[in-house]
Amino acid sequence: MSNDDFFNEIVNPHGQDVKRRRRSRAERRRDQHHEEVSGRRASGRSSAPAGDRHQRRTHHTDEPSTPVGEQRPPRTPASPATPAPAPAGDRPATGRRARRLQERQEQEAATGREVAEDPASDLFASEPPPRPRTRVEGARTRRLREQRQAQERARRKKRLRRRLVSVMVLVLVLSVVSVAGYQAFNFLHDTIPQEDMSDYEGAGDSADKVVVTLPAGAGGSQIGSILKEAGVVASVGAFVKAYNANSNASGIQSGTYTLRRGMSAAYAVASLLDPASRKDHTLTVTEGATKRQVKESLMRVGGFTDAQVEEAFADTAAIGLPAVAGGNVEGWLAPSTYDVTADATATELVKSMVSTTVSRLNALHVPAESYQTVLTKASIVEREVSSSDYYSQVARVIENRLADTGGETMGKLQMDSTTLYGLGRTGGIPTKAEIEDPSNAYNTHVYAGLPPSPIGSPGEKAISAVLNPQEGPWLYFVTVDLGTGKTLFAATYDEQVANSKKLDEYCEAHKDMCGSGQGTPPPSQDPDGDG
Structure with missing residues (x-):
């Protein structure tokens, strides 16, 4: 303000x-100022020379002066088309100023003389300033401001009330939900029966045994249900508790077990981890095992008869035996451990063995037409040496001998393992007569090339060695220590003879190991053999 x-x-x-x-x-x-100015002008005209008066009156113009006593002609007004520009800073003639200017122009026209402009006459000639605000108007502004402030306070109070109401409603809803949840929990706790945690004591009745089968992927709860149904444990809850408490429980394998009835949960878990509980229901095929050895295991573990096993071997369609096998399951009974359930048949077990072999060959990218050849070579590698450290070297000897059709070996493998297989034996050393016997189709001392079929079931390491034999010029090898399996390799016949003498020395010191009760001479007596 x-x-x-x-x-x-x-x-x-x-x-x-x-x-x-x-x-x-x-x-x-x-008005007083105008009178004074007019008086001065009148006195000036009477006392001052005419030239001076004219000079004071026309000092800013170029018009010629008028002689004293003569009337000056009136001015010619400027053309309206070309008005003279107003001096910068002059205010437009409006209101009282316009009236004063008109009066001055009329006075000049009547007297024929220029009338000087009175500066004081324009002191209040402009438009009046804006009317000042009155007390009434100030009071109205204050009232409006107070009204707005009151409205803002009312809105704040309204928002606060809404927030309080929302909080109260939320608290009420949470209270209702909590009470309802508590009531529901009590209802369910009273109506639903609690888990049975009863348990037996001790190792159970040794005279009362039962056979149970655990499926693949079974967990603690599923195993507990199976054992509870069979009468082995008292409750599923107790077994699950014992299962979770044993850090080795995850190692329980699927299969068939012989357990006692009435065992404590902890003892049941320990029995499932004991291999002895499975030995009567587990069939294991070892690397290098023959089909005759597998048949004996099937008869012993599964309780099958000789006829049932031979029938399963002969049913090539039912067991899924590939055509390249020529109807012979030898070499196709994959080394592994198989569970013999109470309702398992010989055909189902043999089928599982053949299927495992096919899967392994496919995993190693062996072409179907090469199945039989690879299995035959791998079975010889598996049988010739006892350590897998020599598998790749023996596989190279086989390849070199098969390729040496015009050299020292004439393409003959000359492997004792094949000759012994044809004789129905898996160990020992063949005699000179057996080595020279042409009636043995598996006698690779006589016949060149591979034997008619595999001589056992090779493992995955032997198969891999056949597929990737170690590079080398070897044509001979001999195991000079039958206890440790130490084997020496040679590229020439002379080297082989020197290595065979080491075997002779070993056999002199360990006649029980070399003779095997068969009276066979050492390989050095057969210079064409490999030992």
């Missing part, structure tokens, strides 16, 4: 009257 406004509104509420009186005094001063 300016000083004038403050004065008009606070000191003198009748601001309009003061302003009116101020303007009246200004007008009186202006």
Whole structure:
């Protein structure tokens, strides 16, 4: 607020009257000033020379002076099409200023003389300033401001009330839900029976045994249900608790077990981890085992008859035997451990063995037409040496001999393992007569090339060695220590003879190991053999 406004509104509420009186005094001063100026002009014209008066009157123009006593002709007004530009800073002639300017122009036209402009006449000629705000208007502004403040306070109170109501509703809902949940828990706890945690004590009745079969992938709860149904444990809950408490429980394998009835849960878990509980229901085919040895295991573990096993071997369609096998399952009964369930048949077990062999060959990317050849070579490798460290070297000897059709070996393998297989034996050393016997189709001392079929079931390491034999020039090898399996390899016949003498020395010291009760001479007596 300016000083004038403050004065008009606070000191003198009748601001309009003061302003009116101020303007009246200004007008009186202006009229007085005009009279003084007119008097000076009149005295000046009478006393001053004409030239001086004309110079004072026309000092800013280029018009010629008028002689004294002559009347100056009136001015020619400027053309309206080309008005003279107004000096910069001049205010437009409006209101009272316009009236004063018109009066001056009329006076100049009547007298024929220029009338000087009175600066004081324009002191209040501009438009009046904006009317100052009155006390009434200030009060109205204050009332509006107070109204707005009151409305803002009301809105804040309303928002606060809404928030309080929302919090109260939320608390009420949570309370209702909590009470309902508590009631539901009590209802379910009273109506649903609790888990049975009863348990037996001790190792159970040794005279009361039962056979149970655990499926693949069974967990603690499923195993507990099977044992509870068979009468081995008292409750599933007790077994699950014991199962979770034993850090080795995850090692329980699927298969068939012989257990006692009435065992404690902890003892049942320990029995399932004991291999002895499975030995009567587990059939294991070792690397290098022949089909005759597998048949004996099937008869002993599964309780099958000789006829049942031979029938399973002969049913090539039922067991899925590939055509390249020529109807002979030898070499196709994969080394592994098989579970013999109470309702298992010989055909199902043999089928599982053949299927495992096919899967392994496919995993090693062996072509189907090469199945039989690879299995035959791998079975010889498996039988010739007892350590897998020599598998790849023996596989190279086989390849070199088969390729040496015009050299020292004439393409003959000359492997004792094949000759012994044809004789129905798996160990020992063949005699010189047996080595020279042509009636043995598996006698590779006589016949060149591979034998008619595999001589046993090779493992995965032997198969891999046949597929990737170690590079070398070897044509001979001999095991010089039958206890440790130490084997020496040679590229020439002379080297082989020197290595065979080491075997002779070993056999002199370990006649029980070399003779095997068969009276066979050492390989050195057969210079064409490999030992």
